[in-house]
Amino acid sequence: MKLQIDPAVCQGHGRCYDLAPDLFGDDDEGYGQVLNDGIVPPGKEPQARRAVANCPEHAITLLEVTEAGES
Amino acid sequence: MTVDERFPRDSREPEDAELLGTRNEIITGPVADWATDFSHLEPAWAADPYLIQDDLRQRCPIARTERFGGGWLPTRYEDVSAIAYDTERFSSRQIVMGNFRPPREIAPIGGAPPISSDPPFHHDARKLLLPAFTKTAVGRQESATRAFCNSLIDAFGDQDVVDAARDYAQHIPMRVIADMLGFPPEDGPQFRVFVENTLEGINLPPEERIARMTALSDYLVQQVHDHLDNPRDDLTSYLLNAELYGRKLEASHVVGTLILLLIAGIDTSWSAIGASLWHLAKTPEDRRRLVAEPALLPTAMEEFLRAYAPVTMARLVKEDMHWRGVDMKADDWILLSFPAANRDSAQFDRAGEVVIDREINRHAAFGLGIHRCVGSHLARMELRIALEAWLERIPEFRLADPAAVEWSTGQIRGPRVLPLRIG
Numbered sequence: 001m002k003l004q005i006d007p008a009v010c011q012g013h014g015r016c017y018d019l020a021p022d023l024f025g026d027d028d029e030g031y032g033q034v035l036n037d038g039i040v041p042p043g044k045e046p047q048a049r050r051a052v053a054n055c056p057e058h059a060i061t062l063l064e065v066t067e068a069g070e071s
Numbered sequence: 072m073t074v075d076e077r078f079p080r081d082s083r084e085p086e087d088a089e090l091l092g093t094r095n096e097i098i099t100g101p102v103a104d105w106a107t108d109f110s111h112l113e114p115a116w117a118a119d120p121y122l123i124q125d126d127l128r129q130r131c132p133i134a135r136t137e138r139f140g141g142g143w144l145p146t147r148y149e150d151v152s153a154i155a156y157d158t159e160r161f162s163s164r165q166i167v168m169g170n171f172r173p174p175r176e177i178a179p180i181g182g183a184p185p186i187s188s189d190p191p192f193h194h195d196a197r198k199l200l201l202p203a204f205t206k207t208a209v210g211r212q213e214s215a216t217r218a219f220c221n222s223l224i225d226a227f228g229d230q231d232v233v234d235a236a237r238d239y240a241q242h243i244p245m246r247v248i249a250d251m252l253g254f255p256p257e258d259g260p261q262f263r264v265f266v267e268n269t270l271e272g273i274n275l276p277p278e279e280r281i282a283r284m285t286a287l288s289d290y291l292v293q294q295v296h297d298h299l300d301n302p303r304d305d306l307t308s309y310l311l312n313a314e315l316y317g318r319k320l321e322a323s324h325v326v327g328t329l330i331l332l333l334i335a336g337i338d339t340s341w342s343a344i345g346a347s348l349w350h351l352a353k354t355p356e357d358r359r360r361l362v363a364e365p366a367l368l369p370t371a372m373e374e375f376l377r378a379y380a381p382v383t384m385a386r387l388v389k390e391d392m393h394w395r396g397v398d399m400k401a402d403d404w405i406l407l408s409f410p411a412a413n414r415d416s417a418q419f420d421r422a423g424e425v426v427i428d429r430e431i432n433r434h435a436a437f438g439l440g441i442h443r444c445v446g447s448h449l450a451r452m453e454l455r456i457a458l459e460a461w462l463e464r465i466p467e468f469r470l471a472d473p474a475a476v477e478w479s480t481g482q483i484r485g486p487r488v489l490p491l492r493i494g
Contacts, residue, residue: 014447029201030206030448054431056435057440
């Protein structure tokens with residue numbers, strides 16, 4: 001699975017990096033950024049889903065990536 | 072004495088915006104029908120706005136008032152969020168709903184940038200502030216905040232009853248913002264007066280309102296002069312040196328932003344801390360669970376922010392239009408109630424209940440869209456530390472007298488008198 005943040009939609013609430021600090025960080029202005037190119041390591045899927053479900057701006061997408069890398 | 076021609080020492084020009092703009096007749100008194108005559112300044116609203124908003128959401132859902140020169144109150148999440156996102160049709164040039172509208176020319180900057188700003192200026196003014204308010208930046212205040220909270224609790228001594236609003240909650244954001252701005256910490260009592268004047272003196276006669284706001288800007292100019300003479304590593308000196316479009320900020324921009332940081336930084340967190348303690352004082356099962364499971368606090372805190380969101384904003388309609396079933400006129404107010412949005416059952420399960428382990432909580436307590444509260448990370452830090460320190464030291468507490476609790480009126484809601492029996 002892969003996470004993406006739409007930078008045009010993110011307003012820097014920071015819920016993602018509060019709730020899933022292994023998957024998200026912030027930039028110098030507090031906007032959310034995905035870590036590790038957004039790749040969700042095995043076992044971190046619940047954290048990823050929780051971050052998506054708590055973003056007030058609906059800025060985060062969780063893509064189901066197939067083994068070939070296509071989403 | 073350092074000379075900065077933006078801030079002359081011997082004269083004070085009246086603010087243009089105070090002299091221009093439009094004033095309407097001040098209408099006060101009990102509300103008979105909230106759907107056609109709402110007022111956020113009446114005691115019934117202060118006592119319990121949720122009953123009123125829940126009722127309006129069912130039957131209205133966008134209420135009207137002829138008070139304040141005319142305005143609207145959307146109560147559904149979808150309407151509140153649509154307006155928050157629509158900066159084309161709704162202006163932020165005045166965000167305190169009252170009896171005065173500043174002239175249109177004050178946009179897109181407004182009196183307290185960036186909260187009062189519209190695009191495109193808003194983005195640039197906001198960008199100046201963001202680095203100082205990231206989670207990392209505000210984290211540097213955390214240990215001092217914790218020590219300060221503990222010192223407030225130490226000062227309770229052996230009292231059985233303390234006022235958690237007056238003796239605890241209010242002091243925490245005052246101290247934190249005074250430190251960030253580089254203002255004397257002992258000026259806290261003055262800050263409280265400024266906050267009340269700005270946000271609760273809405274229906275006062277214009278002369279009195281202007282005099283009170285002038286006292287605030289005079290105080291801030293005095294702090295500016297002190298920082299020009301003694302520059303230091305704080306937000307005031309930062310703003311004095313900051314540049315936008317290749318030049319230093321206008322004096323009105325500096326003072327306006329200081330007003331924003333001082334006023335918006337204080338009574339908001341004060342309200343959130345107080346409302347959370349009020350809830351725990353009257354809900355022993357939630358209090359015991361949080362004492363037993365401190366790791367639940369970050370989740371519980373978001374629920375307190377949803378259910379008791381302290382901040383309601385305002386907008387002004389830009390042009391006449393038909394909007395979702397109502398005919399809005401240019402310069403009508405919108406009372407943008409994030410608290411009402413946060414209790415919409417179309418958006419939240421069990422919207423009217425406080426569920427301290429709520430896993431999914433897309434609340435709008437800090438606003439939505441480009442005006443997301445710039446201090447949200449600071450507010451969350453203050454709220455978390457204030458509650459942690461309290462629950463560690465005072466795990467047992469309850470309302471000393473439920474009828475004695477008093478809530479603020481106006482757009483920021485929180486307890487101002489909150490007697491708790493502790494221990």
